[in-house]
Every structure is written in C-alpha cells, then in structure tokens.
C-alpha cells in the first residue's frame with residue numbers, strides 16, 4: 001500500500017478545522033487565526049502529519065491565544081512535552097522535526113494597522129469592564145471575526161516570515177531534558193535551571209540561594 005503524501009488531494013482536510021480550534025479556545029480572535037496559519041504552514045513546510053508520536057517539537061515565543069491553535073493542529077501540547085513556551089512576547093514559533101532534524105522559525109508579520117489595533121483594544125476594555133453600550137459587545141465580536149477572517153484568507157507571504165533554522169542538539173536537549181536540582185533534589189526541566197555558586201539549581205532554589213526570594217520562615 002502506498003503511503004499518503006502531502007500532495008494528495010484532501011491532505012488539508014486532515015488538519016483540525018479552524019472551527020475546532022475556536023471550540024477549544026473559547027472565542028474567535030485574530031491571535032487564534034494567526035496561530036492556525038502558523039500551525040498549518042509549519043506542518044506543510046516540514047512535511048509532517050499530526051505528530052501523535054511527538055515527532056514535531058514547537059518552541060513558542062509567546063503564551064497568547066495562537067498557542068491554542070498550535071496545540072490543536074500540530075499536536076505539540078504543553079502536557080506532552082513537545083511544546084515549550086518561552087514567553088519573549090514575540091509572535092514567533094520555531095518547529096523542529098525530530099525525524100528529519102529540520103527546523104523552521106515562523107515570525108508573524110504585523111498585519112493590522114496600529115489604529116485598528118488601538119480601536120479593538122479600547123472596545124475590548126469597555127466590553128470586558130461592563131461599560132460597553134448595548135451594541136458594543138456585538139460590534140467587538142464582529143471586529144474580531146473580521147480580523148480573523150482576513151488572516152485566514154491572507155496570502156502566506158503577507159503574514160508569515162519563514163526561515164530555516166539550525167538548532168544545536170544540546171540546546172534542544174536542554175529544553176526537554178529533566179535533571180535533578182542540586183539543592184532541593186527535585187526533578188526539574190533543565191531549561192528552567194540556572195547556575196548558582198557552581199550548582200545547577202531550580203528557580204525557587206536559585207532565588208533562595210541568591211537571597212532574592214526570601215527564605216521560608218524569614219518574613220521581612
């Protein structure tokens with residue numbers, strides 16, 4: 001039996017739909033639409049099917065809405081350990097195929113005008129503070145849906161900047177490797193540790209040892 005390839009018709013139908021992402025996420029928004037485009041682009045570019053086997057790994061440089069679409073479509077999930085969130089506040093997502101060793105970083109271009117973003121922001125604040133006038137919640141929803149629809153329909157090159165990246169294995173390994181904290185002895189993700197006085201320790205221990213976090217029992 002021949003293996004299914006990306007080029008075969010119907011391949012796109014194998015991705016979970018945007019509507020499925022909306023159900024998972026709870027609302028329609030431009031961030032989710034962006035994440036959906038990033039996810040499907042990454043899958044197609046790297047030629048991977050939904051990686052139930054954790055073939056694909058994602059490093060997200062944001063923890064915003066789009067991450068939910070990434071999880072739904074690519075199968076890179078917070079719980080499975082093949083999604084790392086490094087919140088630098090950037091709409092950028094790196095994907096690595098463990099099988100091929102190929103990596104890409106997808107940077108989201110700023111699509112909407114600053115004016116439109118400011119207007120959405122103001123409206124959002126009024127809607128969520130309960131100060132909106134009768135028609136404003138619906139107006140807000142329709143603006144969000146319009147922005148999402150524009151992103152879903154936009155030519156890829158207008159919204160996404162895709163670059164091949166080379167990631168050294170140690171860096172990758174450190175993100176997904178568990179070590180033992182030299183101070184408390186608890187298992188901890190290597191990527192969340194740091195060196196204090198020559199010891200590799202977890203974040204709470206590093207704060208305690210450097211005096212930043214304050215010791216338990218010592219109120220200041």
Ligand SMILES: [Zn+2]
Nearest residue numbers: 029031032065
């Ligand atoms: Zn959202």
Ligand SMILES: [Zn+2]
Nearest residue numbers: 181184202205
């Ligand atoms: Zn520790």
